Amino acid sequence: MIHYQISCKNPNSQFIQIRLVLSLTQENPVVLQLPAWRAGRYQLANYAQNIRGFRIQDEKGNHIPFEKITKDRWIFESLHAGKYQIDYEYWAGKMDAGSAWADDEQVYVNLVNCCFEVFGKSEEEVSLTLDLPQFPMQISTLNPAGSSRWEAKNFQMLADSTVLAAKNLTHWEYAAGATQFHIWVHGEIHFDENLFIDRFRAFSQRLIRDFGEFPESVYHFIFQLLPYPHYHGVEHRRGTVITFGPAESLNDSDQMEELLGISCHELYHAWNVCRIRPAELLPYDFSKETYTKTGLILEGVTTYMGDLYLLKSGVYDLATYLKHFEKIISRESANFGWKNYTILESSFDLWLDGYIQGIPDRKVNIYTRGALLAFCLDILLLKHANSLAEVMRNMWKDFGKPFVGYEFKDFETAIFGSFPDQEEIRSFFSDFVFGYQDLYPTLNALLSEIGIELEGTLGEDWLLHQLGIRTSPEGVVLQLHPEAKAISVLMKNDRIVNWPVEKNLQSDLLELQIDRNGRFIELSLEKENGDFFLVYRLNLKEINPLTEKWKA
Structure with missing residues (x-):
């Protein structure tokens, strides 16, 4: 079995200490591959940039030489059978649903960020121990195996999992189908607990009914409710992490709808992506x-x-x-x-x-x-x-x-x-x-x-809707409609100096003073009465039999 241990000597530094222990039976090159990306985001994250202090020693304390052969791949020679200990630090300084964060309140880690795949041992069982006594509330989407200890059946399961250790966590749970659902909240709660659970139970039950079953026996919703604006979610087979803020905004129904939306989205991923996968x-x-x-x-x-x-x-x-x-x-x-x-x-x-x-x-x-x-x-x-x-x-x-x-x-x-x-x-x-x-x-x-009915209307922004020019509040051109005349006159990132632009009904030309990358130019733009960038509204005209089938 492969063993990992995570500790944090100084949470304010945002560095966590990680120890990987391998039991090797023969002399062989050992290749350690750190993930370059994570599931759910098809973009290189290059997690290796967050690693420092990488060292290897054998069970007698002898330092073992190693070589880094790519940006996120290390190799060393196991000179004899026995245990080898790899120590390194990982910077847990990014708060979102797919990263890692440490501070005086918590240590939160998506394990794909910082755990190595050991080539040739990818299907070997993995144990994880948290040495974080200052954060006694500890949870993971991994299989529990004792106090502060969890297990994964292989590296793929390890990389699909999250751990959270905190001073305080709120825990609720409910059952739907044959699955026990856990809700974990780190942060302030500004909404009704019972209504929240009822809503989660309702959409969980309906999804299970339509799919026929839930893929897992246990599932964890892990919420990081933050004091600043944030919106992110990441799917895992046995749970999801959702970061949302400001936490106090959840007493507003519109903001709660956003949280419910991302929660149901991530739960749908438990089937689609986590299991139904290309x-x-x-x-x-x-x-x-x-x-x-x-x-x-x-x-x-x-x-x-x-x-x-x-x-x-x-x-x-x-x-x-x-x-x-x-x-x-x-x-x-x-x-x-x-x-x-x-x-x-x-x-x-x-x-x-x-x-x-x-x-x-x-x-x-x-x-x-x-x-x-x-x-x-x-x-x-x-x-x-x-x-x-x-x-x-x-x-x-x-x-x-x-x-x-x-x-x-x-x-x-x-x-x-x-x-x-x-x-x-x-x-x-x-x-x-x-x-x-x-x-x-x-x-x-x-x-x-x-x-x-899909109704397209024009708003009050005449530059946007009539001329196809989208601007910032400061008059910077953000977007030009590809079919508007303005695209032949203006450039993205032009700053309109004579801002705000007044609508002169007496002229067919719009006179603009432009700061274009530090150059001052004057332009004449031919007006047009376009219908660009429509504002769309959905109007319910009737509920017919097909409507009933669609929403049933």
Whole structure:
């Protein structure tokens, strides 16, 4: 068995001390690989930059030489059989749902950040001990094995797990199906406990009902409720970590809806991603980029279903659901990346620029674009006596439960089988999944099928809506509509000096004074009465039989 121990001599330094003990039976090169990324975020994190003081010694205390052969891979020679001790420090100085944090109140670690995969021993059992007596409240998504001790059956399980040791933790629990759900809260609580648990039980039960079972017998919701604005969640097989703030804002219903939304989203991942996983990600290779084109399924379906199950379970009413779906529609409407990159291409390039703004209109957002595509697929399926929920239940049976990887074509096959005449669904995939067509006319038509009107309106910002110029409150050009005349005159990051710009009805030209990278220039922009960057509203016109099927 491989042994890890985590301690923290000085929490204020934010360095944790980690000891890895290996029992080696023969003389061999030993390769230690630190993960370069984590599950759920397809971007190199380069955790090795947080390591210092790396040392190796044998059981007699002799120092063992080692060599670093890549940015996150070490190698040493085991000169004889016996135990070898690897000591190092890790900087736990980033608070989000996928990182590590230490301070005077807690030590919180996502183990993928700082634990090595030992080549040749990846399937060996691992034990983890916390030597943190100053933080007596200790939890983990690993299997408990005694006081301050947990075990993982292999490295993949270790890397999928979280530990939290704190001076104070709030603990609630509830049962749904055959699973015991634990809620752990670090931080201030400004909401009603019983209502919170009832809502979690409701969406958990509904998800379990539709999938038929929950993948695990125990599941942990770990909340870091922070005193400053924050919003992040990361999925694990046996739990999720969610960071949210400010904590006191959760006495507001809108903020609580956001927390419920991310919680249901992450719980959906317990099936979709944690178990229903594309072949290229099974198992995870954390040493390098692993490319996938399945972002539509991984995050698009999950984003759509996460909110939909709050409606299906009665946690949201229809008006609340539509309010949140409006936000997705509005965010996606401001992005014209669909003209240049499909969702499959954008998924493949997550490693390149998936989590940054990037250059204008290069790619689509797999979360928002994917959610709109998932909604459209759901309505198309419902019209043919099926649903996206049923498709995902079948994906669970065929791939998630046996834990075998799927190909994108398997998702297509699961959908296409519901259509006697496949021309409509094949055209949809050709235009919007593999192609570069505008989704909004089709989205509008499918919303109308369930009695909902998609209304595009113009707001008071005439520069934005009539001229296609999105600006900051200080007059800096943030975005230009690709079909607006302004794109031939202005540049992104131009600062409008004569700000705010007054609307002169007597002239067909708009005179602008511009600071362009330190150069002062005067420009004349021809006015136009465009309808750019519409503000979208969802209006419920009727509840028809298809509406009832969709939200039931």
